[in-house]
Amino acid sequence: MTYVSFPQSKPLDFVAIGRLCIDLNANEINRPMEETMTFTKYVGGSPANITIGMARLGMKTAFIGKIANDQMGRFIADYLERNNIETTNVVTDNTGAVTGLAFTEIKSPTECSILMYRDNVADLLLTPAEVQESLIAESKVLLISGTALAQSPSREAVFQALDYAKKHGVVIIFDLDYRPYTWKTSEETAVYYNLAAEKCDIILGTREEFDMMERFENNPEKNDQITAAKWFDYSAKIVIIKHGKEGSIAYTPDGIGHRAKSFPAKVVKTFGAGDSYAAGFIYGIMQGWTIEKSMEYGSAAACIVISSHSCSDAMPTTDQVNDYIERCNRGEITAS
């Protein structure tokens, strides 16, 4: 059963809009931040990570975003180009804005947190006029990410991108990517998330992210089926609700809750799971695979990233994902 059809005639597979940032991941793992002294720098930002994941899997990708006019901005642009991600719509800020930083704390494989430095960041200054309609028109998929809705003008730039995608028959995917510190009030957050979600074909988020959106709804038991059903009255064809290592469930308008097997992992840190899962799942669904097989692929990609030190740099190729699945099936990988 095919739930989403991708416009095959379009030359570009995937374009994402949103933040391009820097992750500074603790080198001294299993320690609190207070005792962490050194970090390794990687490109970060959830939509950037997903795009890098798609590129590693062999998809033709592009990015729409704004970078700071400094060494960090140039590091990001260079990394995207080296990963074959088209950067014609990566705009350079000229107001002195800076690159967002995410310092990660790896206290234990299950206790990780992120300290974000996001004052006056370039990514939230992308304007609607800077979004290239022609780039979106030639892509099969547009991915939006919730954090870009937190402030103007980036918020309007995302809605502009959504309009272009609708106009040109592009499949729209929403990774909720809710980061509380970029928002001012919970009402404002829920309003804009709901407005954007109404326009999307595939919605992916954790149970907690959907809870945030449901502040105006009546779902006291946090029932996944009720959460998903609302979006089928709008544009959604697949709603995925993620539950960490318990796996995820993909709901479709026919009332089915699709589940896939998850894999064991030798976990180094938990962050990056969602981004790699998204890349693996979207890749699978774009190949015409079943929802279950696509979810399984996303789960294996997530295991590879959480067993590694970085998010972006650890995004796997198809050979790496296939190899991981085979090794799990042979019982060669066990959970940490």
Ligand SMILES: Nc1ncnc2c1ncn2[C@@H]1O[C@H](COP(=O)(O)OP(=O)(O)O)[C@@H](O)[C@H]1O
């Ligand atoms: N500890 C784990 N072991 C194996 N797979 C995991 C683990 N944590 C996450 N995953 C996989 O990654 C997917 C996304 O993880 P999740 O933590 O829900 O997302 P996010 O990083 O967005 O919070 C899960 O559905 C699961 O397949």
Ligand SMILES: O=C(O)C[C@@H](O)[C@H](O)C(=O)COP(=O)(O)O
């Ligand atoms: O999104 C960010 O700005 C930080 C990411 O680069 C970071 O590595 C991360 O938190 C990944 O998020 P997840 O995949 O949702 O766990």
